[in-house]
Amino acid sequence: VVPHSEREFQAPLKLLILVLCLNIPSEVESCPGACVCYSEPKITISCQQQGLTAIPTEIPIQSQRIFLHNNRITLVRATSFTSCRNMTILWIHSNNISLIEPGAFYGLTKLEELDLSDNTNLKSINPVTFRGLVHLHTLHLDRCGLLELSTGLFRGLFSLQYLYLQDNNLQILLDDTFIDLANLTYLFLHGNKIKSLSENVFRGLINLDRLLLHQNRVSLVHRRAFHDLGKVMTLYLFNNNLTVLTGDTMAPLVSLQYLRLNGNQWICDCQARSLWNWFKQFKGSSSELECHLPPRLAGRDLKRLQSSDLDSCVDSFNQIRTSVFSTKTRLGKLPTGLPPLGSHDGSSKCCQPEMDKSFIYEAKGKAGPSSHSSRSSNNHLKEKENMSRPKYMETDPSKNGTGLPSTVRKLCYTKLNWMPLLKQTNKKKTNKKRQILRCT
Numbered sequence: 001v002v003p004h005s006e007r008e009f010q011a012p013l014k015l016l017i018l019v020l021c022l023n024i025p026s027e028v029e030s031c032p033g034a035c036v037c038y039s040e041p042k043i044t045i046s047c048q049q050q051g052l053t054a055i056p057t058e059i060p061i062q063s064q065r066i067f068l069h070n071n072r073i074t075l076v077r078a079t080s081f082t083s084c085r086n087m088t089i090l091w092i093h094s095n096n097i098s099l100i101e102p103g104a105f106y107g108l109t110k111l112e113e114l115d116l117s118d119n120t121n122l123k124s125i126n127p128v129t130f131r132g133l134v135h136l137h138t139l140h141l142d143r144c145g146l147l148e149l150s151t152g153l154f155r156g157l158f159s160l161q162y163l164y165l166q167d168n169n170l171q172i173l174l175d176d177t178f179i180d181l182a183n184l185t186y187l188f189l190h191g192n193k194i195k196s197l198s199e200n201v202f203r204g205l206i207n208l209d210r211l212l213l214h215q216n217r218v219s220l221v222h223r224r225a226f227h228d229l230g231k232v233m234t235l236y237l238f239n240n241n242l243t244v245l246t247g248d249t250m251a252p253l254v255s256l257q258y259l260r261l262n263g264n265q266w267i268c269d270c271q272a273r274s275l276w277n278w279f280k281q282f283k284g285s286s287s288e289l290e291c292h293l294p295p296r297l298a299g300r301d302l303k304r305l306q307s308s309d310l311d312s313c314v315d316s317f318n319q320i321r322t323s324v325f326s327t328k329t330r331l332g333k334l335p336t337g338l339p340p341l342g343s344h345d346g347s348s349k350c351c352q353p354e355m356d357k358s359f360i361y362e363a364k365g366k367a368g369p370s371s372h373s374s375r376s377s378n379n380h381l382k383e384k385e386n387m388s389r390p391k392y393m394e395t396d397p398s399k400n401g402t403g404l405p406s407t408v409r410k411l412c413y414t415k416l417n418w419m420p421l422l423k424q425t426n427k428k429k430t431n432k433k434r435q436i437l438r439c440t
């Protein structure tokens with residue numbers, strides 16, 4: 001039995017050897033030194049890990065697959081590959097490329113896969129670089145130190161399915177960056193420094209399946225940012241700087257199955273209610289959404305809160321007030337005659353208008369000495385009411401239909417940054433401050 005099966009194996013092996021012998025001389029006329037060339041299954045030039053500092057000049061024009069990864073190549077010239085019209089796969093990742101001359105990939109209309117990842121000095125790519133790559137389905141640009149994606153960089157890449165942009169230094173994504181990528185299924189953007197998602201940043205991505213945005217600094221998501229993403233099944237936004245997201249924002253994600261929103265500083269108040277409501281009908285799986293504020297809900301999962309937990313509004317005024325108070329505490333200026341601190345139902349009283357206004361008065365730094373001493377005095381409140389109202393009402397996030405947290409919320413958010421500081425101070429003080437935070 002054994003010899004028989006061996007014979008069966010040997011026939012194809014002989015054929016392979018025959019093919020190699022016959023084909024290499026005829027199809028691959030010359031093989032660059034330091035490279036290995038073979039023609040099956042495709043004409044392949046393999047030069048990886050050879051310590052090359054430049055792309056070999058004598059790459060055979062028949063090459064269909066070119067492997068140049070793990071070298072020390074610093075430059076891709078406009079002429080490096082232009083004759084290789086049949087190239088379908090180019091791996092040039094893990095080099096030290098700092099410049100790709102525009103035109104380097106011109107005319108490579110059969111190119112399907114281009115891996116430029118792990119060239120950390122690349123930093124920027126000329127917007128015409130990928131023009132005409134109509135069959136490109138996979139583009140690796142992760143770990144390239146990219147600072148931005150120039151307008152039009154991905155224009156015309158109609159076949160692109162996988163786009164890897166993770167672990168770069170992207171801060172801003174422009175509207176319509178991906179507008180032509182109707183076939184894109186994976187978009188990996190995690191590990192960047194992206195701060196906001198604008199209305200049309202993902203426009204055109206009608207077949208997107210997986211959108212990874214974790215490990216960024218996203219604090220603002222436009223209400224319509226996901227409007228074309230009806231096919232997205234996986235959305236990761238964990239470890240970002242979100243405090244609020246509305247149900248409206250999530251509504252277009254009708255195919256969503258896997259959602260991760262943990263590692264954000266969720267404010268679980270009246271503004272979180274629309275997201276909470278959205279979760280009531282969400283059938284997929286989701287991470288926890290740990291509440292950061294208000295303190296009485298800290299660490300709780302937003303999804304699992306009771307409706308009544310979200311009755312109150314931990315509004316920005318309140319937060320700012322807290323920070324001002326604490327500053328004073330630290331400076332030893334806190335008035336001694338304060339009313340008793342936070343009752344257990346503090347939340348509902350927390351946002352009484354008088355409180356907000358009194359706070360604003362102080363926050364604006366216009367408080368006279370008296371502002372410290374009798375915050376409950378009627379006179380005082382009147383005065384404050386007068387001064388505070390117009391300025392702050394204009395920027396009230398709830399009054400603006402965009403669904404974006406506005407200046408007030410941002411300000412509030414900034415102030416939240418010393419929350420971790422609070423946690424580091426000794427327990428007693430922390431408790432006291434927290435109570436103030438809750439309500440006076």
Ligand SMILES: *[C@@H]1O[C@H](CO)[C@@H](O)[C@H](O)[C@H]1NC(C)=O
Pocket residue numbers: 061062063085086
């Ligand atoms: C490219 O492929 C086509 C079709 O397989 C072939 O006819 C042509 O000779 C190839 N061109 C080069 C430069 O090898």
Ligand SMILES: *[C@@H]1O[C@H](CO)[C@@H](O)[C@H](O)[C@H]1NC(C)=O
Pocket residue numbers: 072074096098121
């Ligand atoms: C990569 O290239 C830069 C110049 O662009 C050079 O300073 C650096 O030493 C190179 N790094 C390696 C590992 O070759």
Ligand SMILES: *[C@@H]1O[C@H](CO)[C@@H](O)[C@H](O)[C@H]1NC(C)=O
Pocket residue numbers: 158159182183
């Ligand atoms: C998706 O790619 C296929 C082939 O790769 C192409 O025929 C089709 O036009 C592309 N779809 C869109 C919407 O561009």
Ligand SMILES: *[C@@H]1O[C@H](CO)[C@@H](O)[C@H](O)[C@H]1NC(C)=O
Pocket residue numbers: 217239240241263417
């Ligand atoms: C954003 O969130 C990260 C944690 O994900 C945190 O370390 C960082 O301080 C936050 N940035 C701001 C500006 O709050």
Ligand SMILES: *[C@@H]1O[C@H](CO)[C@@H](O)[C@H](O)[C@H]1NC(C)=O
Pocket residue numbers: 383386387
């Ligand atoms: C209150 O507002 C009125 C009109 O806006 C103004 O005339 C008055 O001086 C204000 N009072 C205080 C105490 O600021």
Ligand SMILES: *[C@@H]1O[C@H](CO)[C@@H](O)[C@H](O)[C@H]1NC(C)=O
Pocket residue numbers: 399400401402404406
């Ligand atoms: C809402 O905010 C946007 C941008 O922040 C602004 O352009 C718009 O005028 C605002 N609308 C209202 C009604 O205040």
